[in-house]
Amino acid sequence: MKFLVVLFLALQCAIGVHAKEATPLADDPVVEQRLITIAEELRCLVCQNESLAGSRADLANDLRREVRTLIRAGKSDAEIREFLVSRYGDFVLYRPPVKPTTWLLWFGPLLLLIGALWLLISVIKHNQRQKDTPVLDADKRAKAQALLKETDSSK
C-alpha cells in the first residue's frame, strides 16, 4: 500500500514537471498591461495607420521600450504622452488633445446634434402650423372673391 502511495506521489511530481503554466511574455505583466492601455491610443509613426500597441515595426518596438522605461520610472500617463508629443508632435496621439485648433473637432458633433435637433423642431413646428391655418394665398383668395361675386350677382 505504501508503495502505491509513493508511486502515486512520484507520478504527480513527474507530471508537474512537464505541464508548466506558461510564463507571461513580458517581464512584468502589470507594466505590460499599462503599456498596452497607453499604447493603444498612440500612433505607430511609420505605419499606414496602426496603433503603437499592435505594430511590429522597428520604431514601434523602440518606442514601446521607451514607454516601458518611463512606466517603471513611475511616470503618469499624462507625462508619458507629453514625452512623446514633445518629440513627435500631436500626430502621435490617436485621441487629439482638446485645444483651440481641435475645438471644432471635439465640439462639432455636439453642435451638429443641437443644430439637427433645432432643424427637427422647426420642421415639426412648421408642419403643425401648416395643418392648423388654412392655406389660402392671394390667387386663390381672388378666385374665391370672384366666385362669391358671381353667386351674389346671380341671386
Added chain:
Amino acid sequence: MKKGLIPLGIFVVLLIFLAIGLTRDPHEIPSPLIGKPAPTFTAPVLGKPGETLSNKDMLGQVWLLNTWASWCVACRQEHPLLVEFVKTNPLPIVGLDYKDKEADGLQWLARYGNPYTHTIVDADAKIGIDFGVYGVPESFLIDKAGIIRYKQIGPFTPESLRDKLVPLIKELSS
C-alpha cells in the same frame, strides 16, 4: 432656392480642402523641436571605444546632425551630396549612426566617404527618439546656442541644400 444652396456650399468648401490636401504629404511629420534647444546627449564615438561626444561640445558653432545607417538605401543617395558639400562649405557635420552595428557603419563610411567631423553611435535609437527621428536619413541644423533651427526629413537634394540649408547657415553664422 437659398436653403437649397446650403448643401452645395458645404460641398464646395469640402472640395477646396480636398484639393489642397492633394498637395500635402500625410506621412510627413513636422518637428515640434524647431526653435527649441537640441536634446542633450552623450554618445560613444564610432570606432573609438571609450571616447564620447556630447551636445555641449558643439556649442558655439553652427552644425548639422545627420542620421544615417549602413542598411539605409536612401542614405546612399544623400551621402555623396554631403561629401561634396563639405569640400566647399566649412560646416561641421556630426553623423549619427542609427541602429547599426559598429563594424557595418565603419565599413560603409570607408566605402562611401566620410564627410563627418565627428561620428557617433546610437545603437538603441535613444538619441534618435529624443530628436524625434522616425526614419533615416534625417538631419537637424543647430545654431551656436544649441537651438534646432531646421529639420530635413528624408535625404537632402541638391535643391534643398542650395535653397534651404546654405542661406540658413549664412544667416546663423553672421
Added chain:
Amino acid sequence: MIPELGHFALILALLVAAVFGTLSLAGGQQGRADWMALARPGAQVLWLLVGFSFLCLAYSFYSNDFSVLYVAQHSNTQLPDIYRIAAVWGGHEGSLLLWLLMLCSWMMAVSLFSSQLPDAMVSRVLGVLALIAVGFLLFMLITSSPFERLVDIPVDGRDLNPLLQDPGLVFHPPMLYMGYVGMSIPFAFSIAALLNGRLDAAWARWTRPWATAAWICLTIGIAMGSWWAYYELGWGGWWFWDPVENASFLPWLVGTALMHSLAVTEKRGLFRSWTIMLSLIAFSLSLLGTFLVRSGVLTSVHAFATDPKRGVFILLFLAVVVGSSLVLFAARQGKVRSGGSFSLISRETFLLVNNVLLTTAAAAVLLGTMYPLVIDALNLGKLSVGPPYFNAVFAPIMTPVLFFMVIGSYARWKNDTVADLTKKLRPIAIISVLLGCAAPLLAGEWSALVAMGLTLAIWIVLASAAQIYRQLKDTVNWKSTPVSYWGMHVAHIGIAVCVVGITLVKGYELEKDVRMTVGDTVEVGSYTFRLTGISEVPGPNYKADRGSVELIKGDKVLRVLHPEKRTYFSSTMPMTEAAIDTRFTRDVYVSLGEKLEGEGKPAWAMRVYYKPFVAWIWFGCLFMAIGGAMAALDKRYRKKVAAKLNMDDMKGAAA
C-alpha cells in the same frame, strides 16, 4: 492579344456609354421615344463590353501573362489559382475595372427589372448612370489602364500581398463595391425625379427596393471586411475607424436613413426633399470614398498606391458629378416640397428623429475623418484622429437611435398618442431595464455600459417579438401580411444581435501574451491551452511554422487548434494565421508570435484571446441583410400597376 482586346472593349464601352447616355437623357427631357429606346439595349451592350474586358484581365492573370504590367505587379506563378483571379481587384487599376463592372451590372439589372417603370424615367436613370460610367472609363483609359504592357517581360511577378491571399479577398471587395456602386441607383432615380419634377409615392415605391438592395450589399460587404480583419490580422480587432473603413460606413449610415425616408415618402408622400438629399449624399459619399482611397490625401492600411494625377482626376469627377447634382437640387428643390402633415406623436416624427440622428452620426464620422486634412491644409500642423475620438463621439449619438427605433415601429402613421404608446411599451421597457441591468452580473463584473447596451438590445428584441406575436394572434389572416413587415423585424432584431455582440465583447474580452515551450499551458477565462508541438509545414507559395494547441475545458480536450506563422517566398515580413474556435457564445483565438531567443528548450511567443459573443456582431449584420432582402422582395414592388388608376399617384401629382 487578349489584353489589347480588353483595352479595345473599354474604348468601345466609352463610346457606347457616351452616345446612349447623352441621347437617353436628352430623349427623356424632350420626350423623344426613339432616343429613349436606346437606354435599355445600351445598358446591356455596355455590360457585355465591360464584362468582356474584365474577362480579358482575368484571363491574363489566370494564364500568368506577365507582359501585362498590372499582372506582373500583383501575381506570381506560385500563387494559387483562386487568388490569381481575385488578384484582378487586388490593386488600383483592376479594382477600378471591378467598380465599373459593378456599375454596369446594376445598370443591367435596372434595364431588366424595370418593366413597370415609365420609359421616360428609365431612360433618365440609365442615362445618368451611363454618364457616370463615361467618367470612370475616361479615368481608366487616361490614367489607370490595367492593360498596360511591359517591354521587358519579367520571368515571374511580384506576387500578391500575402495579407490579401485569403478567401476574404474573393468575397469582400466585390460585395462592398456592389454596395458602394449600388447607391448610384437611388442617386440616378433622384436625378430623374428632379429633372422631370415628378416625385410622388410611385417614385418612392420604384426607388425603394434598389436603395434597399444597395444597402444589403454594403451591410454584407462591411461585415465581411470586419470579420476578415478580425481573423487575419492576428490581434483580435474588428473595427479601427480607419479612413477607408469610414469611407464605407458613411454611405451605410446615410443609406439606412435613406431607406427609412423612402418609407415615409412612399406611405405618405412626405419628406421628399429629405429623401432626394439623402440619396444624393449617399452616392456622393461613395465617390468621396473612392477619392480618399486612391488619392493619397489620407493615410490608411487600405490605400492603393497613389499618383497625384489620379487624385486630380477623381477630384474633378467628384466635383462634376456631385456639384451638378447639388446645383440641380438647389434649382428644383422648390418643386418637390411635400404637402401633407403629421402630428408631433406619430411614426413620421420618430423616423425623422432617427434619420436626423443617423445623418448627424455620419457627419461626425466625416468630420473626424477629414479633420487631419483640414488642419494640415490650414497649416495648423499635423493631427491624428483615431478610435478614441470616434468611439467617444459615435456611441452617444447612436444610442438614442436604438431607443427611438422601437417607438417608431410602434407608432401609428400621422397621429398617435403618448398614452397609447406608453401603454403598449411600458411593460417592455421595464422588463428590458430589469433584464439588461441584471444580465452583466451573470458574466461577473457589472458595468454600466454593458448594462445599457444589453438593455437597449433586449428592448428591441422584446418589442419586435411582441409585435410579431400580436400580428400572428390578432390579424385575421396573418399569412397575408406583407413579407416586408417580417423583414423589418428581422432586420431590427439583427441590429439588436449586433449590439449584444459589440457590448459583450468590449466588456468582457480577455487577452494573455505568454511565452510557451512544448508542454506549457496557459489559462484564459475558463479555458486552458496546451502547446503540444510546433512543426514546419510547406505551402504552395510559403513556408509555415505550425503550432498544435489543445483547447481544454475542465479536463476534456475540446479540439486542437493550429495557429501558423507563414513566411511567403515573395516577402520578408512573416504573417500570422490565427487559429480560432468559434462557438455560439464565444470565440477562442490563438495567435503564434515569434520564436524567442533563450536558453533551453525552444520557446514561442503566443497570444491567446477569449472573445465572448464576438460572432454575434457579424450574425447580426447577416440578419440585417436578410431582413432587408425580405423587405426588398415584397410583392408590391414587382406588381405591374398597368392601367389601374392609382389613387396615390393622383394625390401625389396634385400635391
